[in-house]
Amino acid sequence: MIPGPVRYRRVRSVDEAVVLLSQLGTDAKVLSGGQSLIPMMKFRLAEPSYLIDINAIPGLDFIEERGGVLCLGALVRESTLERSMLVRQRYPILHDTAEVIADPLVRNLATVGGNLAHGDPANDHPATMLALRAQVVARGPNGERSIPIDDFFVDTFVTALQPDELLTEIRIPVPPPRSGGAYVKFERKVGDYAIAAAGVFLVLDEAGRITQAGIGLTNLSYKPLRAVDAERALLGQYASDELLRYAAELAAQATDPVSDLRGPADYKRAVARTMTLRALRRALERAQANA
Amino acid sequence: MEPLPIQVTVNGRTYSAEVEPRLLLVHFLREVLNLTGTHIGCDTTSCGACTVLWNGRPVKSCTVLAVQVDGGEILTVEGLEGEGQLHPVQEGFWEEHGLQCGFCTPGMMMTAVALLNENPDPTEEEIRKAISGNLCRCTGYVNIVKAIQYAARKMREGMSVHAGGV
Ligand SMILES: Cc1cc2nc3c(=O)[nH]c(=O)nc-3n(C[C@H](O)[C@H](O)[C@H](O)COP(=O)(O)OP(=O)(O)OC[C@H]3O[C@@H](n4cnc5c(N)ncnc54)[C@H](O)[C@@H]3O)c2cc1C
Ligand code: FES
Ligand code: FES
Numbered sequence: 001m002i003p004g005p006v007r008y009r010r011v012r013s014v015d016e017a018v019v020l021l022s023q024l025g026t027d028a029k030v031l032s033g034g035q036s037l038i039p040m041m042k043f044r045l046a047e048p049s050y051l052i053d054i055n056a057i058p059g060l061d062f063i064e065e066r067g068g069v070l071c072l073g074a075l076v077r078e079s080t081l082e083r084s085m086l087v088r089q090r091y092p093i094l095h096d097t098a099e100v101i102a103d104p105l106v107r108n109l110a111t112v113g114g115n116l117a118h119g120d121p122a123n124d125h126p127a128t129m130l131a132l133r134a135q136v137v138a139r140g141p142n143g144e145r146s147i148p149i150d151d152f153f154v155d156t157f158v159t160a161l162q163p164d165e166l167l168t169e170i171r172i173p174v175p176p177p178r179s180g181g182a183y184v185k186f187e188r189k190v191g192d193y194a195i196a197a198a199g200v201f202l203v204l205d206e207a208g209r210i211t212q213a214g215i216g217l218t219n220l221s222y223k224p225l226r227a228v229d230a231e232r233a234l235l236g237q238y239a240s241d242e243l244l245r246y247a248a249e250l251a252a253q254a255t256d257p258v259s260d261l262r263g264p265a266d267y268k269r270a271v272a273r274t275m276t277l278r279a280l281r282r283a284l285e286r287a288q289a290n291a
Numbered sequence: 292m293e294p295l296p297i298q299v300t301v302n303g304r305t306y307s308a309e310v311e312p313r314l315l316l317v318h319f320l321r322e323v324l325n326l327t328g329t330h331i332g333c334d335t336t337s338c339g340a341c342t343v344l345w346n347g348r349p350v351k352s353c354t355v356l357a358v359q360v361d362g363g364e365i366l367t368v369e370g371l372e373g374e375g376q377l378h379p380v381q382e383g384f385w386e387e388h389g390l391q392c393g394f395c396t397p398g399m400m401m402t403a404v405a406l407l408n409e410n411p412d413p414t415e416e417e418i419r420k421a422i423s424g425n426l427c428r429c430t431g432y433v434n435i436v437k438a439i440q441y442a443a444r445k446m447r448e449g450m451s452v453h454a455g456g457v
Pocket of ligand 2: 330331332333334335336337338339340341342351352353354
């Protein structure tokens, strides 16, 4: 399979990318890791007339905590995230996620920015970012704006990014004491998208009550899903296993999966319940250990 | 579309070429440079038969454009052997019968080389994880893992490798 004819330009700065994007409009596509875009071009599902390769932009691959926020540059590779000691120690939910995305070869190129910008409900980072209440930073011709993750995913393959905007950074609040997160995915084999997966982030108070809950779900609706009712059911409560089971049930009810080769919708909903329960339990354990 | 000039170092030799931006790296290697050791198994980023090292990291060359590697370094299976001596990974596949049909082998070996460069003493689990993006339809992976363990031992011992063949 061969992609359709396309022009190509390697840019060296965010500004250069934004100028090109505003000149070329919807004809152009940003090329990041290329691990979603190039397969789509080979299938001719995407036929951009121009590729703007952002891989040579220096300094867009940072992983650092700044003023109470973890900042991830758009060009952070999944394999880098997976190996980061900071991420392993302080953000195990991100480590969980990076480790189950695609396979090690794809992860050497695939970027976190691309994973979100692609707007694919089957991708794993969206659920994690929903659970973590991340902010997505975009730069366009009129400057920079920060998009709350709840407003970012608009439809299948559609995000709040404008055609002339570059996703530059993802910001995640630094986890407070007594917090923990986890991502649990069920897949047919390494390298496959989720049958169902759940990302959970919990914060406890000193007495052990849940004061903050984030639950994101993967591949269970037309866009990445936040299980709002399940989150609400957890707030202010002591975390019993019965409560977690109830929340997992509410999360499963919020899903709207389609029947396909990965299984019928009812099956996926059942898997969603189990994945949410496992992620809740693991997040709780980590929050309790993080006191 | 108008071709773009690129300069790429492949297996230590620098090539200059004019390529269409849509040309995939695997096609550049196989059809322009005639390096057909890199295989195309699935063409859908699934199998890893096309694995090459790009600036030292294993990637699927069916999912990279040749223009992207302009200025970079590529290592393919043809670059493993040096002065008639098999690379320890090649020797391991030979000694441990790490292949049957051989289709997956070039990609598998490139992934193994990258793993051992980063981690000279991997556990079996680390090996299995590293090769989880490379599919083999024949061997059941057992001898592939043994071959990589053989190579790891050999490389750690720094012993001189004997020439393959008869
Ligand atoms: C075999 C295989 C299995 C996979 N399995 C999984 C999986 O299990 N889970 C998972 O989450 N993903 C999976 N993926 C997808 C992979 O993680 C992709 O890499 C990811 O979806 C996109 O990241 P990328 O950097 O490759 O982006 P690209 O492919 O370069 O771009 C994707 C889209 O986002 C846009 N874009 C990229 N970066 C930016 C930016 N900074 N600003 C604006 N727009 C941008 C591009 O224009 C394009 O439309 C898989 C891919 C393959 C090939
Ligand atoms: S041919 Fe490239 S992954 Fe199969
Ligand atoms: S030896 Fe035949 S595919 Fe691996």
